Amino acid sequence: MAPHRLTAPAVAVVLVLGLAACGNDPKPSASSDAPTPTVSSSPTGPVAPVLPDLARRNDAVGAKAFVKYWFAAVTYAMHTGDTEPFMAVSVKECKTCSNLKREIEAIYGDGQLRGGGWVVRAVEADPKTEPPLYRFAVRVEQAPQAVMSGRERTSDRQPRQRFLFYAGARWSGGFEFLGLDRLDG
Helix, strand or coil: CCCCCCCCCHHHHHHHHHHCCHHHCCCCCCCCCCCCCCCCCCCCCCCCCCCCHHHHCCCHHHHHHHHHHHHHHHHHHHHHCCCHHHHHCECCCCHHHHHHHHHHHHHHHHEEEEECCEEEEEEEECCCCCCCEEEEEEEEEECCEEEEECCCCEEEEECCEEEEEEEEEEECCCEEEEEEEECCC
């Protein structure tokens, strides 16, 4: 199988392609006296993010925590190829989500992504949205990354990048991620 070759940042390409279709996304313990032995074990790789309790609140604070969780789940997928966490909380109509899933799975089909990942630098609520819909401007930094083929050869390297997105969420007995629109490109 030929190495997976990308001509732009793996995830950014997906976002640009996926965002063209974003207009189709829906709008917006028991105690004991005996000492307990401690065993220290460190995970050997990335650990899936856990939805924080704050993200279970049906308000703007909960929505913001949920959006941060979604970005952490995408970063986890970039590092592992496991897209289930972010897809599980995304509406099925989210074209950007589907495109991210497809691109990440394609990379991990015969290789892996080294580095990369998104760090959320700022999340600001759009004051024009009203519950149950929430929209945020999200400033994200992507670490340098390299797409590696199955033979550990680099097929694409990308430098550190910054993105600005609108991210949408909706409360429906719990938050659902609606979609992403890229604002800076």
